[in-house]
Amino acid sequence: MLEALDAAGVRRWVAACVRGLDAHRKAIDRINVFPVADGDTGSNLLTTLRAALDALLRAPAADRADAGGAFGVAAKGALAGARGNSGVIASQLLRGMAAAVAGHPTLTGPTLQAALERGAALAAQAVSTPVDGTMVTVLAAAVPGPGTLHEVAAAAARQAAEALDRTPRQLPALAEAGVVDAGGRGVVVILDALVDVVAEREPTTTAPADDTPRPAAVTDREAGSDLYAYEVMYLLADCPDPAVDDLRGKLDRIGDCVSVVGDGEGLWTVHVHCDDIGAAIEAGIEAGRPHRIRVARFADDTSPGRFAHDRAVVAAVRGDELAELFLAEGVAVVRVGVTDPSPYDLLEVITGTGAAQVTVLPGDAGLMAVADEAAIRAVAGGQDVVVVPCASPVQALAAIAVHDPRRRTGDDVVAMAEASAATRRGAVVVAEQDAITWIGPCRAADVLGFVDGEVVLIEPGPPGPDALVRAATGVVARMLAAGGELVTALLGRDAPDDLGVELAGFLRRERPDADLAVHRGGQADAVLVLGLE
Structure with missing residues (x-):
C-alpha cells in the first residue's frame, strides 16, 4: 500500500486511467444518452x-x-x-x-482530499448550467473526509460509485433509458484506477459483465437541444480574462452546453452545441486566437429536413457590382x-x-487555401462541399454560366470545373511600387498587363485613359492570339467610363x-479583369 504518490505514481495513475477507459469505452459510449444520445x-x-x-x-x-509538476503537465x-x-x-x-498539489513533491492523503x-x-x-445526475454530480460526491492516501482514494471511488447509482433517480432521461450517467461512469473508472495504483495492484482492463447497458439507450434530447445539430470545440489563446465572460454570453445566445475553461495560464478550451458554426468560431476570433478547431455533427441528427436545400453555390467576390451579378444568378456571396x-x-x-x-x-x-480550409470545416459538420478551382472572377462567372x-x-461540379479551367484570365493593374x-x-504607377497570372506588357505611367x-x-490581343471567341471584361472601380467602348471598337477592327461581354465589376484591385473562352 503506497503512503504517498510521487511523480512516477502520477504517471502510473494517468496510464491506468487510459487503460481503464480503453477497456470501458464501448460500454460507456452505449449508455451515453444525456445531454445528447451521441454515443x-x-x-x-x-x-x-x-x-x-x-x-x-x-x-x-x-x-x-x-x-x-506531473499533475500540472497532465492537466495542460x-x-x-x-x-x-x-x-x-x-x-x-x-x-x-494540479492547483492543489502544486509545489508538493508527493501526493498524500490530506493533499489528495x-x-x-x-x-x-x-x-x-x-x-x-449544471444538472443533477451527471458527471459533475458524481465528482461532487467523490470528496471524502480525511485519512491515509489509500483511505481517501478508496472512499472517493466508493462515494462516486454510490452517486453513480443514484443518477437515474435524479435525471429522468437516464431512468427512461434504464442506464446510469455515462460521464459519471467514466469518473468511477478514473477513481478505481487511482485506487489500483495506490494499492499497488494491476488495474482492471476488462469491463465487468454488469457494465453492459440495457438495450433502451435512446432518449429525447434535453429541452431545447434538438435545435442544435453541431458540436464546436476549439482551443483559445491570447484571450484576456474580461473577454471570457463576454464569449460565454455570446455562445449562450447561439447554443447550449456551453463551457469555456482555462488552464490558469492563458489557454482556454471552448465547447458549445449550436447550429451556427460560423458564429461560434467568430465569437472566438473576437475574443482571442482560436486553433485546433473541431466541428462534429451529432449522430442522432439524421432527419431529412435538416437541410433546407439540396444544392447551393458560394462565391467570394471583390466589388459590389460584381456581387450583384452573382446574386442575380442565385449565388451566395462572400464580399471581399x-x-x-x-x-x-x-x-x-x-x-x-x-x-x-x-x-x-x-x-x-x-x-x-481559405476556401479549402472552410470546406474541410463544413464537411466535418455534415455538408458535402466541393471547391472548384477559380483563380479569377471571370472563371467563376464561366462556372456559373454552365x-x-x-x-x-x-x-x-465537373461541368463547372471544366468551364473554369477552359477560361483564360487576364488583368490590367496599376503598379503600386517599383x-x-x-x-x-516596372515603376510605381506603371500599367501592367497580365495573362494567366504573368506580366506580359508594361505601359509607362501615369495611368491615364490612353x-x-x-x-x-x-492584353486582349495577346490572349486572342492563342484562339478563343468570347471575351468577358469586368470594369474595375477606377476604370475609365469609355474603356468598354474602346475594347469593343478594337475587337470590331482586329x-x-x-x-465581347462588358460588366461593371467595381473591384478595387484591378482596373480591368478579362476572361477568354
Whole structure:
C-alpha cells in the first residue's frame, strides 16, 4: 500500500486511467444518452486522458520531477486534447488537482482530499448550467473526509460509485433509458484506477459483465437541444480574462452546453452545441486566437429536413457590382474587402445556405487555401462541399454560366470545373511600387498587363485613359492570339467610363469574329479583369 504518490505514481495513475477507459469505452459510449444520445462520452474521455498521458511522456524531466509538476503537465495536456463536455470536465478535474498539489513533491492523503475537492469545484464551473445526475454530480460526491492516501482514494471511488447509482433517480432521461450517467461512469473508472495504483495492484482492463447497458439507450434530447445539430470545440489563446465572460454570453445566445475553461495560464478550451458554426468560431476570433478547431455533427441528427436545400453555390467576390451579378444568378456571396476573408467568414456563408451540397468558387488564386480550409470545416459538420478551382472572377462567372441544378451533383461540379479551367484570365493593374517582373523592371504607377497570372506588357505611367486603353487592348490581343471567341471584361472601380467602348471598337477592327461581354465589376484591385473562352 503506497503512503504517498510521487511523480512516477502520477504517471502510473494517468496510464491506468487510459487503460481503464480503453477497456470501458464501448460500454460507456452505449449508455451515453444525456445531454445528447451521441454515443461518444467514453471515446471523449479516453481521448482526453490519452492527451494527458502523452503530455507526461513528452514533457522535459524537470517539468515532471515531482507530483505537483506531473499533475500540472497532465492537466495542460488534458485541456489541450479535451473532447466533448466530458473531456472538458475531466480536464478541469486534473487542473483543480494540479492547483492543489502544486509545489508538493508527493501526493498524500490530506493533499489528495484537497485535490479532489478543488478538482470537483473547477469541474462544476466548467458547465454553464449544471444538472443533477451527471458527471459533475458524481465528482461532487467523490470528496471524502480525511485519512491515509489509500483511505481517501478508496472512499472517493466508493462515494462516486454510490452517486453513480443514484443518477437515474435524479435525471429522468437516464431512468427512461434504464442506464446510469455515462460521464459519471467514466469518473468511477478514473477513481478505481487511482485506487489500483495506490494499492499497488494491476488495474482492471476488462469491463465487468454488469457494465453492459440495457438495450433502451435512446432518449429525447434535453429541452431545447434538438435545435442544435453541431458540436464546436476549439482551443483559445491570447484571450484576456474580461473577454471570457463576454464569449460565454455570446455562445449562450447561439447554443447550449456551453463551457469555456482555462488552464490558469492563458489557454482556454471552448465547447458549445449550436447550429451556427460560423458564429461560434467568430465569437472566438473576437475574443482571442482560436486553433485546433473541431466541428462534429451529432449522430442522432439524421432527419431529412435538416437541410433546407439540396444544392447551393458560394462565391467570394471583390466589388459590389460584381456581387450583384452573382446574386442575380442565385449565388451566395462572400464580399471581399480590403483584407481577405478568413476561413470562418467563408464557413459561415457555406453553412448559412442550409444546403446539403455546396460548390465553392474562390474567384481568386489567393483565396484557394481559405476556401479549402472552410470546406474541410463544413464537411466535418455534415455538408458535402466541393471547391472548384477559380483563380479569377471571370472563371467563376464561366462556372456559373454552365451550372445546372437539374443535373446530377457530380456531373454539375465537373461541368463547372471544366468551364473554369477552359477560361483564360487576364488583368490590367496599376503598379503600386517599383518591382522586377518577368519582362523587365516596372515603376510605381506603371500599367501592367497580365495573362494567366504573368506580366506580359508594361505601359509607362501615369495611368491615364490612353495608357489604360493601350494596356487593355494589348492584353486582349495577346490572349486572342492563342484562339478563343468570347471575351468577358469586368470594369474595375477606377476604370475609365469609355474603356468598354474602346475594347469593343478594337475587337470590331482586329477580331470581328470575337464577341465581347462588358460588366461593371467595381473591384478595387484591378482596373480591368478579362476572361477568354
